[in-house]
Amino acid sequence: MPVVGTDAVLEVRGLQKHFGGLYALSGLDMDVRRGEIVSVIGPNGAGKSTLFNVITGIYEPDAGDIRYGDASIVGLRPHQVVKLGIARTFQNVRLFANMTILENAMVGQHCRSRGGVFGSILRTPGVRAEEERIRERAKEALSFFGKRLSGYRLEQPAFSLSYANRRRLEMARALATDPQLLLLDEPTAGMNPRETLELRDHIVRMRDELGLTVIVIEHDMRVVKGVSDRVVACDYGQKIAEGTYDEVAHDERVIEAYLGTKAND
């Protein structure tokens, strides 16, 4: 049974989502408490990315509820979910390739700003100040990754970045939305071991320095071990185990999900 903390920021209850006959999520329960890093693990097709897509409003669930803070966020559009403070990255990096790095991050601040048509045409002092604030906030978000995304790179188009830097930029863009809850979908996929270790530290810093709550889908067990306060293991759209890394890593159902059962069982 899920651990129901009084300080849970995100409560997922009996979440179901199917595509035709395929049940990507079949009654998933999950809780996330403020300020913790939760890893979601599971074999391919376990429904991890679908979970993110349902939380962020890209898909609407067929049944079940998601409560964020005090309210249900089921049925909200993605941009409304972001505004509430839930930001995400994508499994396959999705940047605005022809916009500059700074512009990419500035898009993140969109939901925290309000400059309208007439203000923008007349460039009123209010709008100008806001634009300056957006720029500063975007630079601040980019500087989370040190010099990798700052300096002369600010004005480079995103497509010119290396693969690892694209992943970092995607995270910086998510940070620029001023989130409280950050969903990272396989942040280290395709990174080399050194970059992976570096990113592991970054995820921990997101919790410790920025005070974020983080849910991370990850396949690299060193990262999972290094960052997780808790680990949730899924298979066939359901939670099969939950606990500390060591507990989950030795759970029989988890081992079975990854390695299969013995032939003579």
Next chain:
Amino acid sequence: MAASRWVRMGAAAGVVTIFLALVGLIGGFTDVYLIGDQITFAGLMLVLPAFAAGLVAAAPRVEGGERHEMRFVEAITAAAVAGAAAGAVFGATMILADVIGVERIRTVFLNVSPQLMEFVTFGQATLVGAVIIVVMSTVAGVLGGALRVAPTSVRRPVTVAVMATLLFGFLQRVIPIALDQLKLERDWLYSVSFDGLTWIGAIVVGAVAAGVSVLKGRFGTQLRGRVAGIRGRTGPAVSPGVLVAGVFALALLIAAPMLLGSVISEVLGTVMVFALLGIGLNIVVGYAGLLDLGYVFFFALGAYSLALLTGATLNAYGIPPDPAISGHLNFYVAIPIVMLIAAAAGVLVGAPVLRLRGDYLALVTLGLGEMVTVLVGSPWLVPLVGGPSGMRGITDAAIGGLAFRDPQRFYYLALAFVGLAAFISWRLATSRIGRAWTAMREDEQTADAMGISTTRFKLLAFSIGGAIGSLGGALFAVKIGSLTPASFQVLVSIQVLGLVILGGMGSIPGVLVGALVLVGLPGLLREFEEYRFLAYGAAVVAVMVLRPQGLVPNVRRSRELQDEERAQDEWAKAAEEGETPPEIATATGATT
């Protein structure tokens, strides 16, 4: 192996030449002189395909990711073979035509006239003429090939010089008028008896153009660097070339009607109306990435609502002249109302349609545009808009007795509105709203997931673009003073889209250039009126193949791309050598 490729290219060029002859672009223009009494438009058309074939045949080939530069001799041979092949195909066709008989062919292809045969055979026997054609085409091909393999320091000035000379030749109805107005001597530049450039004029124009090109190549980068240094760290600097060109263009825009007289001002007025439409559609297509093929909807809406608001009368017989709805507002009071109506219509029409994407959106908007044409001409709306016979007596936008129907004055009215629309468009593009549009165009779903309400911003683009389009319609109504459904065909949508694509999507100067090329040139070169749509198609295809970013692309971005590539290369090289990558200051002036 290679030779057969060259021959194929040449043959294709030959077929193009035949096509040009069949549609009348050669036979009909034997007396349009560009330079002296030797170089005519027809002559140019006759050798241009062979020249192009030489250019292409000598181009480096990319095979399996490897670039094969051709050696000089090989390139020239290739170009000569291609040119000769082009000439051979055309020459053979000439002989064939002679055998069949020109009069017989003429019953099918109206443009194959004895005059055409006379021209392409140079007054000789057909066989001799064909040989001359082959020789000429070979020479043209070799010239093309030579230009292709020449170093950039030669190729660029030569190309610029030739283009400038031809442009001056084409503008033989425009530039002399301006020179007369300025009381400048013109007879040395333009021939009195042949209308085209004199040889001396051609040489001067070519030399000046080449000189400017060389100077720009030598000092442009230096100057740009210096300007960037002065501007410091405030962001990408405008290159001096762009600055000078901009100031010059602006001065020209303001002085044009006074220099060029009322006939050409009339054409320029139309150009401005289309520029206005282009700026509006550019917001929808260029910024927000929504393919709208029914933009004529807003054009018609603007024209007719202005007519109704300012008290125009119906043109139809047998019914009272007053429309069912009629206001008697001043033009300048009516304009904001027209724009509001269009913006509201944009939201109403857009709301159900904008959920569609790409091709589907294009199809539905195409239908919407067609509906407008049908509606304004339908008997059902006769009491409101006069049906097929339309409306007349539209306001002349007078300010205290100063009317704007006169072409020269209208031009300034239109120019003022173009300036206003360009300003609005520029401010929006460089704001939070423009950023949201760009993000949405790049990846709609991700934009949504990053907090942008895509529905809202699509509607915004649609209605702002619509409002500016309606402004174009209103000005159009003022310009011609009466309205008929014939002015509101689907072709308007296509024309406006064509000029946006030609100029470069997302670029405001591009829209102006596009309007000037697609609307202005056909208007100035009356002889080519018939070939307008052929030229449209060719121009749009050529741009899509050769320069997908458009003639005047979004300057900042395209320049950045080149600089960034260089910075990336240096970075990569340094990293390979195991050094710490240097912080590279790019030429755009963005330093750490």
